[in-house]
Amino acid sequence: MTDTIFAKASGAGQAAVAVLRLSGAATASVVRRLAGRLPEPRRASLRRLRDPGDGEVLDQALLLWFPGPASYTGEDSAELHLHGGSAVVVAVAEALVRLGCRPAEPGEFTRRAFLHGRMDLTQAEAIADLIAAETAAQRRQALRQADGALARLYGGWTERLTRILAQQEAAIEFEMDDLPTDVADRAREAAAALAAEITAHLADGRRGERLRDGLSIAIIGAPNAGKSSLLNALAGREAAIVSPIAGTTRDVVECRLVLAGVPAVIADTAGLRATIDAIEQEGVRRAIKRAEEADLVIGAFAADAGPDAETLALLRGAPETILVATKCDLGAPPVLERSATMIATSAITGEGLPALRAALEAAALRQAGLGDAPFLTRARHRAALEEAAQQLDQARSAPLPELAAEGYRAALLAIGRVTGRVDVERILDSIFRDFCIGK
Ligand SMILES: Nc1nc2c(ncn2[C@@H]2O[C@H](COP(=O)(O)OP(=O)(O)OP(=O)(O)O)[C@@H](O)[C@H]2O)c(=O)[nH]1
Incomplete structure (x- = not known):
C-alpha cells in the first residue's frame, strides 16, 4: 500500500x-x-x-x-x-x-x-511550468502543454511508429517465408513522412524553450556609447551607473523585462576596447561572451561618433541584431547600408525609445511567441526527438530488414522517453493480431 x-x-x-x-x-x-x-x-x-x-x-x-x-x-x-x-x-x-x-x-x-496514468511526462513538466509562469505567454504555453498538446502530438507519433515497426517485423517474417511483399516499402514511406514531421517540429527556432527560459538580450558597444543609459531607459530605473568617464561599466548588469508577454533578461556590458586594465579586460571578455550567447544583440554607438569596428564584428555572429544610434539629440545618425535595421534614440529626450521597445517586442514574438502548433519546451525533449529523427533516417537506409526494425524500435524508445510512456509490447500485440490473419 x-x-x-x-x-x-x-x-x-x-x-x-x-x-x-x-x-x-x-x-x-x-x-x-x-x-x-x-x-x-x-x-x-x-x-x-x-x-x-x-x-x-x-x-x-x-x-x-x-x-x-x-x-x-x-x-x-x-x-x-x-x-x-x-x-x-x-x-x-x-x-x-x-x-x-x-x-x-x-x-x-x-x-x-504520472505513475497512475493521469498525465504523461510533458504534462507533468507543464504543471511545474504553470506554477513558475511569470508572464501571460508563459502561462498560455504551460497551460496548453498541461492540457496535453505535446502529449497528443507525441502520442500520435508513437502510435504511427509502432505501426511502422509492426510492418517491418511482418516484412521480416514474410521474407523468411519467401512471400512477395511491399510491406517494408510502406514502412519506409511512413517513416520518411514521420521523420519529416519530427524535423519540422524541431526546426522551431527554439521558440518554446526561449519562452520558458526567457530571452537573453545583450547591449554591446564602445565605451561611452550610452549603453548603460539605454538599459536604464528600457528598464525604467537606474540599474546601471551612467557617467561621462569611458569604461564605467565593468561587469555585466542585468535587468528583467517582459516583452509582449515574453520574459527577457537584458544585459548592459563593458565598453569594447583594448585596455591594459586587468579588471576592464575581464569586463570586455564577459561582454563578448554575453554577446555570443545572447538570442538578440543590441549594438549601440553614439550617433555623432558612428559605429565602431569591434561592435560591428561582434554583431555578425548574433542570431538577431538591432543597431541603435544613441545620443541622437547631439547629432544626426549616420546613413548605413540599407540591410541594417537602425533605430536612433536619445536617453535625454526619449526619442526613439518606443520604436526600440516595439522592435524588441517584435523580436521577442518572433523568437518566442506562441504559434498554432505546440512547441517543445525543454532541451530534454529536443535531444530525444533529434535522436528519434536520426534513428528513423538510419532505419530507412538500413541494409538489412532487421537493422531497420532495430532503428524503428530505437526511435520509438526515444519518443517514449519524452512522454514517459513506452508500452511497445502491448501495442505490438494488438497490431500483430491484425497482421497475422492466415499465419
Ligand atoms: N546627450 C546625450 N548624452 C547621453 C545619452 N546617453 C548617454 N549619454 C551620456 O553619455 C555618457 C556615457 O553614457 P553611459 O550610458 O554611461 O555610456 P556607456 O556606454 O554605458 O559607457 P561605458 O560604461 O563607458 O561603457 C554619459 O555622460 C551620459 O550622460 C543621450 O542620449 N544623449
Whole structure:
C-alpha cells in the first residue's frame, strides 16, 4: 500500500486560508478520524477538525473529498482549507502524522499522477511550468502543454511508429517465408513522412524553450556609447551607473523585462576596447561572451561618433541584431547600408525609445511567441526527438530488414522517453493480431 502523503498546497507567509492536500490509500480513514464522516465527493463541506488523541478542536475547515481514480493523483485524495495561521497548519499537520501520513516530497503529488496514468511526462513538466509562469505567454504555453498538446502530438507519433515497426517485423517474417511483399516499402514511406514531421517540429527556432527560459538580450558597444543609459531607459530605473568617464561599466548588469508577454533578461556590458586594465579586460571578455550567447544583440554607438569596428564584428555572429544610434539629440545618425535595421534614440529626450521597445517586442514574438502548433519546451525533449529523427533516417537506409526494425524500435524508445510512456509490447500485440490473419 502506498504511503498517504500530505503537503501545504498554498504559498508561504500569512494568508486567510491555507490548503493542505492529502493523497493515498488511507485518505478516507484519515479524514474520517479527523473530520467525521466523509462528505460527498467534490463538494465543499464545513467541518470541525479534531485531534485524534484527545478530541480537541484544531480548526473549523472546509473539507473536499476526491475519491480515486478521478482525482489529480489518481488516488483517494482530500483537501483541507484551514485558517491560514501557522499554528493551525502545524497542529493539523502533526495530527496527520499521528494518523500515519507523511509529508510529501517535492513534486510527489504530480509524480503519483504520472505513475497512475493521469498525465504523461510533458504534462507533468507543464504543471511545474504553470506554477513558475511569470508572464501571460508563459502561462498560455504551460497551460496548453498541461492540457496535453505535446502529449497528443507525441502520442500520435508513437502510435504511427509502432505501426511502422509492426510492418517491418511482418516484412521480416514474410521474407523468411519467401512471400512477395511491399510491406517494408510502406514502412519506409511512413517513416520518411514521420521523420519529416519530427524535423519540422524541431526546426522551431527554439521558440518554446526561449519562452520558458526567457530571452537573453545583450547591449554591446564602445565605451561611452550610452549603453548603460539605454538599459536604464528600457528598464525604467537606474540599474546601471551612467557617467561621462569611458569604461564605467565593468561587469555585466542585468535587468528583467517582459516583452509582449515574453520574459527577457537584458544585459548592459563593458565598453569594447583594448585596455591594459586587468579588471576592464575581464569586463570586455564577459561582454563578448554575453554577446555570443545572447538570442538578440543590441549594438549601440553614439550617433555623432558612428559605429565602431569591434561592435560591428561582434554583431555578425548574433542570431538577431538591432543597431541603435544613441545620443541622437547631439547629432544626426549616420546613413548605413540599407540591410541594417537602425533605430536612433536619445536617453535625454526619449526619442526613439518606443520604436526600440516595439522592435524588441517584435523580436521577442518572433523568437518566442506562441504559434498554432505546440512547441517543445525543454532541451530534454529536443535531444530525444533529434535522436528519434536520426534513428528513423538510419532505419530507412538500413541494409538489412532487421537493422531497420532495430532503428524503428530505437526511435520509438526515444519518443517514449519524452512522454514517459513506452508500452511497445502491448501495442505490438494488438497490431500483430491484425497482421497475422492466415499465419
Ligand atoms: N546627450 C546625450 N548624452 C547621453 C545619452 N546617453 C548617454 N549619454 C551620456 O553619455 C555618457 C556615457 O553614457 P553611459 O550610458 O554611461 O555610456 P556607456 O556606454 O554605458 O559607457 P561605458 O560604461 O563607458 O561603457 C554619459 O555622460 C551620459 O550622460 C543621450 O542620449 N544623449
